[in-house]
Amino acid sequence: MATLLKQQLGLDLSETKTLITPVTKTFAFLGHHVVVRNNRGLKRMACVTLIPKEKSHRLRERIKRLCRRDRTGQSLHELLRELNWLLRGWSAFYRHAWGAKRVFCSVDNYAWWTVCRWLRKKHQHAPVKRLKALYPPSKERGTRRGQWHHRGVTLFVTGRTRVGPYRLASARRPLFAIHHGEPGA
Structure with a gap:
């Protein structure tokens, strides 16, 4: 070959x-x-x-690393911006994989609870009810519980990413592939 x-x-x-x-x-x-x-x-x-299991485990490790105890000095706003950047990119890359919606929903659950644990560390083990009073979650359509929200930034929900097989047939032909007569004309 x-x-x-x-x-x-x-x-x-x-x-x-x-x-x-x-x-x-x-x-x-x-x-x-x-x-x-x-x-x-x-x-x-x-x-x-x-989606390989190693990749979803690596994503969870990165989320966990962002929510370490030594990072409780930053605001929830900054943490959510970093997490959103990570979650948006990851879900956009894997959205064409088979079973992506199921994996995305489990990642959402993990991210929500990891942020909750981070907030509990930040506020000396405050109960979830108190955290929801401090940081009122946004009630967005399609979520079971409200998402963490602070100063205009809401935790990205990967489960709402549009998933499906990649459809090459429906894509337009790129400009360089369109025949324009003689080469060099």
Whole structure:
């Protein structure tokens, strides 16, 4: 395969970075697990991307790191801005994965309770009821409980991120791919 790519396309493959594997085996690609499974709805085999458990665990560790006890000197406003930046990027990257909504909802639950624990450390183990009085949560549509909110910043809800398979067919062709007559004309 490598010689074919070299001869016909002039591509050199790095031996250390390239792994040629059968498509029926699970493999990692760009932070996703790629699996071929039987799709009953389509009545054929289909390629599915999944969120690796290591990636969701790493996200939880990053959330936990942002909410350490030694960071209780900052305001809730600053913490929510940092968390929102992290959660928005992560959910945008994985929104095309199969089962993303379930993972996103569990991340939301984890983030909410981690911020709650951080606030309890900040306010000498105040009960949740007192914290909700100090920082009234915003009641947003689609959330079971109010989200933490302070000075115009609300904790981002990844569970409301629009998820679904990536639809290449519905994408417009990029300008460089549109034929404009003769090359160089």
